[in-house]
Amino acid sequence: xxxxxxxxxxxxxxxxxxxxxxxxxxxxxxxxxxxxxxxxxxxxxxxxxxxxxxxxxxxxxxxxxxxxxxxxxxxxxxxxxxxxxxxxxxxxxxxxxxxxxxxxxxxxxxxxxxxxxxxxxxxxxxxxxxxxxxxxxxxxxxxxxxxxxxxxxxxxxxxxxxxxxxxxxxxxxxxxxxxxxxxxxxxxxxxxxxxxxxxxxxxxxxxxxxxxxxxxxxxxxxxxxxxxxxxxxxxxxxxxxxxxxxxxxxxxxxxxxxxxxxxxxxxxxxxxxxxxxxxxxxxxxxxxx
Numbered sequence: 273x274x275x276x277x278x279x280x281x282x283x284x285x286x287x288x289x290x291x292x293x294x295x296x297x298x299x300x301x302x303x304x305x306x307x308x309x310x311x312x313x314x315x316x317x318x319x320x321x322x323x324x325x326x327x328x329x330x331x332x333x334x335x336x337x338x339x340x341x342x343x344x345x346x347x348x349x350x351x352x353x354x355x356x357x358x359x360x361x362x363x364x365x366x367x368x369x370x371x372x373x374x375x376x377x378x379x380x381x382x383x384x385x386x387x388x389x390x391x392x393x394x395x396x397x398x399x400x401x402x403x404x405x406x407x408x409x410x411x412x413x414x415x416x417x418x419x420x421x422x423x424x425x426x427x428x429x430x431x432x433x434x435x436x437x438x439x440x441x442x443x444x445x446x447x448x449x450x451x452x453x454x455x456x457x458x459x460x461x462x463x464x465x466x467x468x469x470x471x472x473x474x475x476x477x478x479x480x481x482x483x484x485x486x487x488x489x490x491x492x493x494x495x496x497x498x499x500x501x502x503x504x505x506x507x508x509x510x511x512x513x514x515x516x517x518x519x520x521x522x523x524x525x526x527x528x529x530x531x532x533x534x535x536x537x538x539x540x541x542x543x544x545x546x547x548x549x550x551x552x553x554x555x556x557x558x559x560x561x
Contacts, residue, residue: 274299274300274301275299275300275301275328275329276300276301276302276303276325276326276327276328276329277294277300277301277302277303277327277328277329277330277331277472278302278303278305278321278322278325278327278329278330278331279291279294279302279303279304279305279330279331279333280305280310280312280330280331280332280333280334280360281305281306281307281312281332281333281334281335282304282305282306282309282333283306283307283308284333284334284335285337285427285430285431285432285433285461286333286374286427286430286461286464286465286468287304287306287333287334288430289461289462289465290331290333290465290468290469291304292465293465293466293469294469297469297473303325303327305321307334312332312334312352312356312357312359312360313351313352313355313356313359314359315359315362318359318360318363319363322363322367322369323367327369328369328370329369329370329372329472330360330364330369330370330371330372331372331373331468331472332356332357332360332371332372332373332374333373333374334352334356335352335353335356335373335374336349336350336352336353336400338400339378339398339400339524339526340520340521340522340524341522342398342399342400342403343398343399343400343522343523343524343525344522346399346403350399350400350403353400353403353404353406353407354403354406354407354410357373357406357407357410357411358407358410358414360373360411361410361411361414361415361419362414364411364414364415364418364419365414365415365416368418369418370418370419370420370472370475371411371415371418371419371420372419372420372421372422372468372471372472373407373411373420373421373422374421374422374423374424374464374468375404375407375408375421375422375423375424375479376400376401376404376423376424376425377423377424377425377527377530377531377532378396378398378400378401378404378526378527378530379394379395379396379401379404379405379408379423380392380394380395380396380401380527380530381395381396381397381527381530382397382526382527382528382529382530383527383528383529384529384530385529386533387488387531387532387533387534388481388530388531388532388533389481389533389535389536390423390478390479390480390481390533390536394408396527397525397526397527398524398525398526401527408421408479417477417478418477419477419478420471420472420476420477420478420480421478421479421480422464422467422468422471422479422480422481422482423479423480423481423482423532424459424464424481424482424483424532425456425457425458425459425483425486425530425531425532426456426457426458426459426492426495427459427460427461427464428458428459428460428461428552428555429460429461429462429551429555430461434496435499435555435556438496438499438500439499439503439505442500442505442506442509442510443505445506445509446509447509447510447511448496448509448510448511449511449512449513449517449518449519450491450492450493450496450510450511450512450513450518451491451492451493451512451513451514451515451518452491452492452493452494452512452513452514453491453514453515453528454491454492454515454526454528455488455489455490455491455528455529455530455531456486456489456490456491456492456495456531457483457484457485457486457489457490457531457532457548458483458484458486458490458495458548458551458552459482459483459484459548459551460484460548460551460552460554460555462551462555463482463484463544463546463551464482464483466544467480467482467537467541467544468482470540470541470544471537471540474540476540480536480537481532481533481534481536481537482532482534482537482545483531483532483534483548484545484546484547484548484550484551485534485545485546485547485548486531486547486548488531489529489531490548491512493510493512493513495548496510497510498549498552499552499556502552502553502556503556503560515528
């Protein structure tokens, strides 16, 4: 009997590579629904789609991911990360399917010197993080044990990502200010998709962290310089500045050192955790072809 997996938000930055990988699995039927097919904010439409398809598993990839914009448009942009998740969680509690979705390191305040474990207390410092925490808590309270939450970090490898913007701006000879005190674990979106597929294949439950390996973190500035160096652009145009001095168009609080511990994931799939430099080089090779 085929295992039916429904992907909501299938056209998103993570939804596309995830759907592609799922469709390569044997014994799996994939129902891929983009935003035009299903708005998870519409509870009646969510229920109708689930009752029609009867999936055993739902992986939600729909969401709003612009942390800066979320700070000043929370009521407009963030309900998909809260009420949308709640609609899915209520349906999962009643219809008894396995609910999986993506969360973020933004649920932490970044004040811990060591990497954050899955059990560490959530204490977000911005509206995006508050919304992600809310989504997580609704699922944990409504679905009990039949759910999977995968938290990750700064993603690259999709249309419109920072790499594309950086390449364009440096190509024009423009100076680019980048935070040199905000630490990230740069993560290739294809690797995150593969991690979710493997966890879902094992019916993993609870919360897992997944990023590319970055040790204690790399600054946004150093990541940007690594990108520029690998594609032959002038690294001297990249100017490191403290996070507080960067003009994002709106004031924004970001967790300065919220690096995620990968130990729980590594116990299951150690070979799927590779250095961010390796993932970056592979992605740049792909887009250069």
